[in-house]
Amino acid sequence: MARLAKVLANITRRPMIAVMxxxxxxxxxxxxxxxxxxxxxxxxxxxxxxxxENFAPFEIPRIMRIAARDQQTELVLIGTSPxxxxxxxxxxxxxPGYVSPWNVSYxxxxxxxxxxxxxxxxxxxxxxxxxITLDYFYTKRAADVRPAFPDFQYDETPLNDLRxxxxxxxxxxxxxxxxxxxxxxxxxxxxxxxxFRMGERRRFxxxxxxxxxxxxxxxxxxxxxxxxxxxxxxxxxxxxxxxxVNALTAKGARVDVLIPPYSPAIFYEWAGDPRLRxxxxxxxFLMDQLTMRKCAVEGISRIRGAxxxxxDLDVETMSxxxxxxxxxxxxxxxxxxKFIGMPNHPDLxxxxxxxxxYVKRLHRTVVDxxxxxxxxx
Amino acid sequence: xxxxxxFFLFVFLPVAxxxxxxxxxxxxxxxxxATIFIFSLLFYAPWGAWMTAILVxxxxxxxxxxxxxxxxxxxxxxxxxxxxxAGEVLNFSALIWFKYHLFxxxxxxxxxxxxxxxxxxxxxxFYTFHQAAFLADAYAxxxxxxxxLGKLKTARDVxxxxxxxxxxxxxFPQLVIGPITYVKEFLPQVTSARFGRIFYIxxxxxxxxxxxxxxxxxxxxxxxxxxxxxxxxRASMRIALSPLESWLGIASYYLQLYFDFSGxxxxxxxxxxxxxxxxxxxxxxxxxxxxxxxxxxxWHMTLTRVISRFLFTPLSLAGTRxxxxxxxxxIAAKILGLWLPLLIxxxxxxxxxxxxxSFVLFGLIHxxxxxxETEVRSSKRWKKWRKTVPDVRRAxxxxxxxxxxxxxxFALFRADSxxxxxxxxxxLVSGASVPTINAEMQAALKPLIAGFAIVYLLxxxxxxxxxxRPGILTYQNPSYGxxxxxxxxxxWGWSLFFGAIFVVCIYYMYRQPPFLYQGF
Numbered sequence: 001m002a003r004l005a006k007v008l009a010n011i012t013r014r015p016m017i018a019v020m021x022x023x024x025x026x027x028x029x030x031x032x033x034x035x036x037x038x039x040x041x042x043x044x045x046x047x048x049x050x051x052x053e054n055f056a057p058f059e060i061p062r063i064m065r066i067a068a069r070d071q072q073t074e075l076v077l078i079g080t081s082p083x084x085x086x087x088x089x090x091x092x093x094x095x096p097g098y099v100s101p102w103n104v105s106y107x108x109x110x111x112x113x114x115x116x117x118x119x120x121x122x123x124x125x126x127x128x129x130x131x132i133t134l135d136y137f138y139t140k141r142a143a144d145v146r147p148a149f150p151d152f153q154y155d156e157t158p159l160n161d162l163r164x165x166x167x168x169x170x171x172x173x174x175x176x177x178x179x180x181x182x183x184x185x186x187x188x189x190x191x192x193x194x195x196f197r198m199g200e201r202r203r204f205x206x207x208x209x210x211x212x213x214x215x216x217x218x219x220x221x222x223x224x225x226x227x228x229x230x231x232x233x234x235x236x237x238x239x240x241x242x243x244x245v246n247a248l249t250a251k252g253a254r255v256d257v258l259i260p261p262y263s264p265a266i267f268y269e270w271a272g273d274p275r276l277r278x279x280x281x282x283x284x285f286l287m288d289q290l291t292m293r294k295c296a297v298e299g300i301s302r303i304r305g306a307x308x309x310x311x312d313l314d315v316e317t318m319s320x321x322x323x324x325x326x327x328x329x330x331x332x333x334x335x336x337x338k339f340i341g342m343p344n345h346p347d348l349x350x351x352x353x354x355x356x357x358y359v360k361r362l363h364r365t366v367v368d369x370x371x372x373x374x375x376x377x
Numbered sequence: 378x379x380x381x382x383x384f385f386l387f388v389f390l391p392v393a394x395x396x397x398x399x400x401x402x403x404x405x406x407x408x409x410x411a412t413i414f415i416f417s418l419l420f421y422a423p424w425g426a427w428m429t430a431i432l433v434x435x436x437x438x439x440x441x442x443x444x445x446x447x448x449x450x451x452x453x454x455x456x457x458x459x460x461x462x463a464g465e466v467l468n469f470s471a472l473i474w475f476k477y478h479l480f481x482x483x484x485x486x487x488x489x490x491x492x493x494x495x496x497x498x499x500x501x502x503f504y505t506f507h508q509a510a511f512l513a514d515a516y517a518x519x520x521x522x523x524x525x526l527g528k529l530k531t532a533r534d535v536x537x538x539x540x541x542x543x544x545x546x547x548x549f550p551q552l553v554i555g556p557i558t559y560v561k562e563f564l565p566q567v568t569s570a571r572f573g574r575i576f577y578i579x580x581x582x583x584x585x586x587x588x589x590x591x592x593x594x595x596x597x598x599x600x601x602x603x604x605x606x607x608x609x610x611r612a613s614m615r616i617a618l619s620p621l622e623s624w625l626g627i628a629s630y631y632l633q634l635y636f637d638f639s640g641x642x643x644x645x646x647x648x649x650x651x652x653x654x655x656x657x658x659x660x661x662x663x664x665x666x667x668x669x670x671x672x673x674x675x676w677h678m679t680l681t682r683v684i685s686r687f688l689f690t691p692l693s694l695a696g697t698r699x700x701x702x703x704x705x706x707x708i709a710a711k712i713l714g715l716w717l718p719l720l721i722x723x724x725x726x727x728x729x730x731x732x733x734x735s736f737v738l739f740g741l742i743h744x745x746x747x748x749x750e751t752e753v754r755s756s757k758r759w760k761k762w763r764k765t766v767p768d769v770r771r772a773x774x775x776x777x778x779x780x781x782x783x784x785x786x787f788a789l790f791r792a793d794s795x796x797x798x799x800x801x802x803x804x805l806v807s808g809a810s811v812p813t814i815n816a817e818m819q820a821a822l823k824p825l826i827a828g829f830a831i832v833y834l835l836x837x838x839x840x841x842x843x844x845x846r847p848g849i850l851t852y853q854n855p856s857y858g859x860x861x862x863x864x865x866x867x868x869w870g871w872s873l874f875f876g877a878i879f880v881v882c883i884y885y886m887y888r889q890p891p892f893l894y895q896g897f
Contacts, residue, residue, distance in 0.1 A: 015869040016581035019876035027387055027883060147890075159423065162383035166887030274615050 031165045039172040039182035041066040042153045042164075050181045057084040057193060059183060060106035061113065061149050067102045068120035074098040076125065077340075078117055079105035079133035082260040082329050084193070086340050094341040098129060107196075110146040111137045111237040116154045118244045122251070130248055130255045131343070134296055134308070136262070136270075136328075138238045139230065139288045140280060201325035205375050210321070213265050214371050216272025220283060224271060225367055228287035232295035242299040249305035256343040257300055259293065259310035259350075261335060263318055264369035266327035286366055290359045297355040308350050309342035311335075312362055322375035378420050379553075379895070380587075380644045381595055383886050389420065394575060394651055401573025407537055409573035410544040413652065420549035421499070428498040431471075432547065435501075438467060439508040440526075440542045443515040444535075447523050461516040465509055472505045476731065500553035502729060502897055506683050507546055507557050513687065514560055521564040541567075550648035554641050554894045556659045556679040562849055566654050579650050581867040582845050586647025588875040589838045591882040593640030597828055598633045599890055604821030605630035605791070612801040613793050622818065623804040629821055630791045631784035632828040635664065637893045638677070643838050646848045658848040662837045664783075665857040667775030669746045670754070672783070678851040680729075684722055692718035715751065720744035730897050734795045742786055772857070834859055841865050 011018045038046035040062045049066060067076065075098035077083055077091060083105040091101040104117060114132075121127065145151045152160040172182035203209075232238075245255045267289070270281035293310070300308040312318055314335075323332035330336060342348045350358055378385045393416040401409035422429050442464035449457050475497050514522040525545060526538040545563050546552075566572060608626025611618055618626070642659035649656040663676035673681050696713030699705075705713065720741070727740020753759050763771065785802075792798035839847055840856055842865045865871050 014577050014581075014867075015872035016584055016867055016875075017577060019872040020580075020584050020879075023876055023879055023883075024387060024391070027383075031383075031387075157423075159378075159384050160382070162387065163887060163889060165383065167884065168887070275613075 027165075030170060031162055034165050034169050034173045035161065037173040037176055039169060039176040040150075040153060040164075041069060042161075049176050051183065057081075057106040060104055061109075062153065064104060064117050064120045064154065065124065067104050068124040070100065070102065071126055072100040073102050073125065073127050075101040075129045075131070076121060076127045077101065077103040077105060077131040078114060078121070079103075079131070079258075079260075080109040080114070080135050080137075081105070081107045082135070083131075083133055083258075083340075085197070085331075085336060090336075090340055094337070094344065095129070102127075105133070108146055108148075110144065110149065111140060111241075112145045113149045115237075115240050115244065116145065116149075116151065118241075118248070120154060122244060122247045128253055130253055131258055131340075132241070132245070132255060133258050133260050134238075134241070134293070135260055136266075136285075136289055136292075138241065138296070139235060139292045140237055197325060197331075200329070201331060204324070204326045205322075205373075207376060210371065210373055210376055212273075213269060213321075213327075216268045217265070217369065217371055220268050220271040221367070223283045224267060224286055225363060226283040226287065228284050228291045230288050230291045232291075232298070235292055235295055238292055238296055238299070242296075242303070245300065245306050246303050249303055253305070255303075255306040257296065257306065257308040258339070258342055259308070259312070260328070261311050261314070261318060261330050261339050263321055263324050263327040264312075264366045265321060265371060267366050268369075269327050286363070290363060293350075294355050294359055297350045297358075298352055301352040307343060309345075309348045310350055310358065311338055311342060311348050313358065313365070314338070315365055318365075319369065319372055321371065321373040378423050379889070379891060380641065380648070381591060381882075381886060382889065383883075385420075386587075389416075390648070390651070397573070397652055398575040405573055406567050407540065409652075410567060411540050413548055414540050414544040417544070417547040417549040417552060421547065421552060424499045431498045431501075432504065435468070435471065435504065435508065436543050436546050437539070439464065439512060439546070440539050442467075443512055443522065443542065444526055444529055444538065446512065446515040447518060447526060448529065457516060461512060464512045468505050468509050468512070472501055475501055499895065503555045503557060504546055504552065506680070507551075509687065510557065510683055511542075511546075511560055519561060521561040524568070525560055525564050548649070548654075550645040550652075551656060554638070554645070554892060555677075556642060556645060556657045557683050558657055558679070562657060563654070572653055574653070575651070576653065578845070578867060579653050581872070582842060582847055583647040583649075583651035584879075585842065585865060585871070585875050586643045586650060586838060586847060588647075588879045588882070589841075590640040590642070590644030590647060592878050593636040593643065594892065595882045595885040595888070597824055597831070598637035598640060598893075599885065599888060600824045601629045601633040601636070601821065601828060602890065604818070604825075605633050609791055609793070609797070609801070612804065613797045615800055618801070618804040620805055620807075623801055625818060625821060625825065627784045627788045627801070627805075629825055631787050632825065632832070634787060634791075634893055635660075635832070636828065641892045641894065646838075650847070655846065655849055657851045658839055659851075660837070661839060661852075661854045662832070662857060664780070664832045665776065666779055667772045667857075668750050668754075668779065669743065669783075670750055671775075671854075672779060673747070674852040675854055680726070682851055684726060688725055689718050689722040692721060716748050719748050719751070723747060730790070735789050735792055735798055738795065738798075739786055739789050742789070746782070836861055836863055 035043070036045070039049060040046075041049055042065055051063060051066060067073070075091065075095055077086065083103065084107060086103050086105075088101055088103070091103060092098070095101065109117075118132070121130070150164070152163045175184070176182040241257075245257065248255050267286040270276045270285040271283050273281065297308055300306045317323055317330075317332060317335045317338075321327065323330055323335055325331045330339065338345070378389065380386070393412070396416070397409055397412045400412045404411075418429065418433070421432060442460060445460055446457055446464075449460070511522060515526075525541055527534055527541065529535050529538050544567075545558075545560060551558060605626050608618060608622060609630065612623075612626075639660040646656050646658070657679050659678050661675045661678065663672050666672035666675050693714050696715075696718055697710065700710035700713045721744075723744035724737070724740040727736045727738075727743070730736045730739075788801055789795075789798045792801060836856070836858075839850075841863060844864050844866070
């Protein structure tokens, strides 16, 4: 008792130490709680969490390891914004033989994020089939993950794991403890996603946007096929993807690489829009993309169990911007069904023998492109 | 690691302080310095193995050079001079190579800064200046520089000297963004009998400064950054902005940079104080300054004094001597002895931030502004006018000029290119029609108003803790603004207040944007 009184007296004389000790202790308890509950199933001791159907793609980056550790899943779709629109039912209807498919696509996914994601599946997943999108960012050299990607959940070092402790994860841990799922009401997040897409579409489907696209087409048509300086060895991001595809097929899985359906307008947008030019756009954007796609086809064709598909030569659908919420995101129902089911159409497969003809035709399609929008025209 | 990282605050710092206390108590100064040296390298290691190797190589090279400068006798004056020159050339050529081998940035006016961000070793600007100053002290056989290295007669002496020097350079609170410290400020403290132990009063002052710095960075700067980033991003896309949006964006950045950098400096002072060390103060209410001369005695003070010592003073002396020798006219003497050195001084400060045109222009404007103010203040008309106008009113005029011009200079500093800065400048006067106050702008207004209120109405951290001498005063500056009786004491009231501030900061800790000056 006397000792306790002495300790208390000491603390009273040193209030800052008492306050700081209390904060340190409080933080340690909360951090310990979050890490012990492990709401995103990052650690071996995670109690396992259930994920509601159709929750928003905004939540996806945090649950990569949960998806990868799902022992039921047979098919995984790994992509970026063009494939966030597909839900489990869409995938199941395109691939009826596969159970519990996962779509781990999310908006703004950087190439480096996807490399981390695929790595999780190589390590943990028993899936038999993978659909991986090959977007235009695979020409980029930079290997930074996007700022909001929770890299600390997936990297090797434990030194940054405390970053996981936030008001969001504390709530998630409490929810996981109570209901087994770290996520809030699935309907609310699904609505959030729908509202996001509608907002994007509303902003794009305007005469002003069409006017600026037309002006870029006019301005850049003569230089849109400025030769690329890239060669296959200048594409480290693509080469990483190829080695990961190799690793997945070595585990016995089939991998289908899908080139998302972009409007030909996208090549002019990347050449003309100052914002996109600052992000790497230029007059060589088209030829860089064609070089990258050719390298991808050649690389994939050397991997047994891997295939690559594209549907950009469906000129009728691609040329009409009424089918898009912006030049990179198709919204047309029939087109989307075709996109997700490309591997079911052997005529859409690109191989070492047809890639030159594909590149040539796409090149011509873009150079000759006249903007059309059935929604506005 | 960065100071706001939870691992740093809740694991690294307590462990480092505890080990320092245990080792320092048993092994004295050298034990304490060895602990500091090892933990500082551990602090730096997450930036990468090659960056750490460059740091260690730089420290080793400067240690050897400094030791040789001290050891060589006066009869080898020429060799000593050559050695000093070689050391400084190596230091600055490494800095220039890493920071400015992208001089292409000046010609391309492109994203050279982005590229520089990932190739420049963290903190190289700061540890280069730090060590350059040490070599000059070693050359002058400054008593503290000599004492720091010791006698160096045996291998053990050399190892001890290296660790002492290493701890001085790499001490983690000041390693990445300063303050740039002189050996005369460091050595007397580490040779004191009190060094090597943790004292309650130092912990209290340290934690208070850490809480103030974290609040400035995580709550004020990072929230202001959301709006300023949005405005500068839109300007870089050439999206029309209204004059109101443009001014708010520029004002947000002006405050963001101050709170970010001074927040880091407060944390650095606090962290050093936890280990019983008092470091030089880097900021003293710069926005309350009454002119640019006053401003530079209050903003990034340790850079100002090091540039002034090694660049302005020698240039000014050389110019004045040349003018006297050649018997130039008074105006020519003034140009050589004052104007030109000042212009070069500010151009170097501008270029120190990076090799892009907007920094060149930033340096030039500040140089011209400084020269103009110097001339105005020394003119007869000014002196006559000064007698007729009360000090308070004159100070208000000075502050208004600073408040109008300085944010515009910092807009130049923030813009990703000269053309973006020009575009933003156009929007300030002839932008799109005034928009309704949207949610984003509303979100910016609160921290903006709070920020300006804190800057102009409250005492700064040094004033608040002045009874406990929180840092070494680099320049003697008067306190401006309302003279509150607020004085910090290590009592329950202040402890609970800063504890609450700390908890608020923890809420924002999940975001980890780097400190703005980490890019320099």
